[in-house]
Amino acid sequence: xxxxxxxxxxxxxxxxxxxxxxxxxxxxxxxxxxxxxxxxxxxxxxxxxxxxxxxxxxxxxxxxxxxxxxxxxxxxxxxxxxxxxxxxxxxxxxxxxxxxxxxxxxxxxxxxxxxxxxxxxxxxxxxxxxxxxxxxxxxxxxxxxxxxxxxxxxxxxxxxxxxxxxxxxxxxxxxxxxxxxxxxxxxxxxxxxxxxxxxxxxxxxxxxxxxxxxxxxxxxxxxxxxxxxxxxxxxxxxxxxxxxxxxxxxxxxxxxxxxxxxxxxxxxxxx
Amino acid sequence: xxxxxxxxxxxxxxxxxxxxxxxxxxxxxxxxxxxxxxxxxxxxxxxxxxxxxxxxxxxxxxxxxxxxxxxxxxxxxxxxxxxxxxxxxxxxxxxxxxxxxxxxxxxxxxxxxxxxxxxxxxxxxxxxxxxxxxxxxxxxxxxxxxxxxxxxxxxxxxxxxxxxxxxxxxxxxxxxxxxxxxxxxxxxxxxxxxxxxxxxxxxxxxxxxxxxxxxxxxxxxxxxxxxxxxxxxxxxxxxxxxxxxxxxxxxxxxxxxxxxxxxxxxxxxxx
Numbered sequence: 001x002x003x004x005x006x007x008x009x010x011x012x013x014x015x016x017x018x019x020x021x022x023x024x025x026x027x028x029x030x031x032x033x034x035x036x037x038x039x040x041x042x043x044x045x046x047x048x049x050x051x052x053x054x055x056x057x058x059x060x061x062x063x064x065x066x067x068x069x070x071x072x073x074x075x076x077x078x079x080x081x082x083x084x085x086x087x088x089x090x091x092x093x094x095x096x097x098x099x100x101x102x103x104x105x106x107x108x109x110x111x112x113x114x115x116x117x118x119x120x121x122x123x124x125x126x127x128x129x130x131x132x133x134x135x136x137x138x139x140x141x142x143x144x145x146x147x148x149x150x151x152x153x154x155x156x157x158x159x160x161x162x163x164x165x166x167x168x169x170x171x172x173x174x175x176x177x178x179x180x181x182x183x184x185x186x187x188x189x190x191x192x193x194x195x196x197x198x199x200x201x202x203x204x205x206x207x208x209x210x211x212x213x214x215x216x217x218x219x220x221x222x223x224x225x226x227x228x229x230x231x232x233x234x235x236x237x238x239x240x241x242x243x244x245x246x247x248x249x250x251x252x253x254x255x256x257x258x259x260x261x262x263x264x265x266x267x268x269x270x271x
Numbered sequence: 272x273x274x275x276x277x278x279x280x281x282x283x284x285x286x287x288x289x290x291x292x293x294x295x296x297x298x299x300x301x302x303x304x305x306x307x308x309x310x311x312x313x314x315x316x317x318x319x320x321x322x323x324x325x326x327x328x329x330x331x332x333x334x335x336x337x338x339x340x341x342x343x344x345x346x347x348x349x350x351x352x353x354x355x356x357x358x359x360x361x362x363x364x365x366x367x368x369x370x371x372x373x374x375x376x377x378x379x380x381x382x383x384x385x386x387x388x389x390x391x392x393x394x395x396x397x398x399x400x401x402x403x404x405x406x407x408x409x410x411x412x413x414x415x416x417x418x419x420x421x422x423x424x425x426x427x428x429x430x431x432x433x434x435x436x437x438x439x440x441x442x443x444x445x446x447x448x449x450x451x452x453x454x455x456x457x458x459x460x461x462x463x464x465x466x467x468x469x470x471x472x473x474x475x476x477x478x479x480x481x482x483x484x485x486x487x488x489x490x491x492x493x494x495x496x497x498x499x500x501x502x503x504x505x506x507x508x509x510x511x512x513x514x515x516x517x518x519x520x521x522x523x524x525x526x527x528x529x530x531x532x533x534x535x536x537x538x539x540x541x542x
Contacts, residue, residue, distance in 0.1 A: 059482070059483075059516060059537060060482065060483045060537050062333040062376060062483070062485060064352075064360050064376050064378065066352055066353035066355075066358075066360045067353050067355060081335075081337055081364075081371045081374055082337035082338050082370060082371045082372070084337075084338055086515065086539065087337075087482055087539070089335050089337045089371075089374065091362070091374065093352075099353060100352045100353045100360075101353070103352055103360065103362065103376060105333060105335050105374060105376055105483075107335065107482060107483055107537070109482075109515070109516065109539075111514035111515050111516065112514060112515060113514060114512075114513070114514055114515050114540070114541070114542050115473070115512065115542060116512060116513045116514070117436050117472065117473070117511075117512040117513075118510070118511050118512070118513070119436070119438070119439050119472070119508075119509065119510060119511075120509075120510025120511055165388050165390070167390070168390050201388065201390070202386070202388070211330070211331065211358055211378060211380075212330075212331045212333070212376070212378055214333060214485040214535060216518055216535065216537050218511050218513060218516075218518070220514070237390075238390065238391075239389070239390060239391025239522070239530060239533060240388075240389050240390075240391055240489050240530050240533075241385075241386065241387060241388040241389070242385070242387045242388075242389070242489060243382035243383060243384060243385055243387070243491070244357065244380070244382050244383055244385050245330060245380065245382065245489075247487055247489070247533055249520070249533075249535075251510070259510060259511050262510060262511075262518055262520075262535070264485060264487065264520075264533070264535050266330060266331050266378070266487050268357065268358070268380075269385070270385070271385050271386060
């Protein structure tokens with residue numbers, strides 16, 4: 001019997017009614033005080049991806065992390081908000097103890113070939129093979145679910161906090177651990193697989209967490225299929241840390257420079 | 272009797288029930304095939320801003336444009352999805368002919384003073400006074416509702432489409448016309464007040480429209496109050512135009528360089 005990849009296990013939804021399913025948090029994607037936000041976003045997206053009425057590929061995902069998700073079971077329910085010829089809008093909620101713990105709006109789209117122009121260019125970086133992965137063995141949870149090969153802006157774990165804030169920019173190769181062919185579900189999770197920028201910038205470990213995250217998907221399933229399980233390049237940066245919140249913007253690229261996804265998030269931090 | 276500013280008129284919501292109100296499209300913010308998306312986003316935000324149960328200031332807004340909004344009346348209904356000590360999540364829907372035409376998720380937050388760090392820096396530009404506004408008199412609709420003073424990347428209206436795509440980047444001073452003191456409602460509208468990037472880049476005028484928009488607010492009401500009706504600087508760019516959709520990212524700054532908002536959107540285009 002084939003073993004489920006941890007991401008597929010973490011995002012499994014068992015139908016219990018019309019557009020209503022049961023899920024369960026996974027120790028494989030545990031973070032400090034709840035599931036890794038990327039796994040939650042991927043779970044919400046998976047409900048729509050697997051809906052027989054879905055049209056086209058995912059185009060946009062906004063996931064709102066409304067409250068901590070406790071270890072254990074939850075329900076996910078979703079509805080088609082509106083569908084046209086080209087786009088289809090969905091709303092998804094993750095419910096635990098009769099309260100919404102996370103929500104998402106998802107746009108799917110039928111895309112046809114059009115004029116293409118790619119002013120965004122991937123940074124020039126060494127190939128993934130040439131960059132050693134961070135050693136995260138034994139850290140547990142979601143940190144062991146990704147290979148992190150930092151080209152720039154590695155978290156200074158074990159170092160003293162810097163006197164001056166470090167650059168908020170990180171550039172790194174990312175891949176699922178164990179290896180898993182790329183799809184929209186894993187791409188949604190990968191869009192949150194950057195260490196919260198305040199860790200990078202400030203070197204401190206105060207309480208923190210993502211409040212809301214938006215990811216746009218720029219490539220078709222065929223591009224993801226061609227990538228397979230190869231590492232993809234991630235770039236993250238931030239512009240403002242102020243009064244409990246900071247932003248983050250990210251992009252994800254195939255090794256040959258095709259933009260897979262862009263995204264933003266707001267994270268909360270204490271003090 | 273004081274005359275309502277066109278934005279206040281366009282976003283007026285008349286209560287018709289518990290978290291349910293009636294609104295009306297405005298000719299003052301009409302766009303090619305429906306209301307200017309920024310006015311719709313502002314209307315959805317206004318429902319929450321004026322709710323007596325709102326805590327703190329708006330932090331994040333995702334507005335989804337699900338279908339064209341026809342000229343005339345509509346209903347807006349909203350609900351508190353989840354509230355904690357710090358953040359409060361809302362869901363809003365704009366309904367026309369018993370169908371959802373637009374939806375939003377909104378996060379409000381109580382912010383306290385914390386460590387502040389601003390790695391994002393406003394571009395060096397001439398002051399608004401030194402930049403002549405585009406002449407948009409007679410164009411009608413939303414184009415007459417803003418002063419657009421382009422420092423870089425003005426739309427080449429009346430010019431032949433360029434042989435090579437133009438840069439997707441625009442830098443411009445923006446202000447409400449007539450003048451209006453800045454608040455979160457107007458800031459939400461301003462976050463969509465950039466000409467769709469494909470006009471800028473390609474110089475063509477094919478059918479196009481915003482599909483989904485996310486704006487993060489980085490400043491407190493007091494900062495908006497201090498800005499008053501002064502022009503704010505907007506920066507817009509895009510990274511990929513492909514198979515019917517392109518992205519846009521924006522930032523909005525006070526003249527003295529405080530980041531007011533950042534945002535992203537996906538726009539649809541034909542061909």
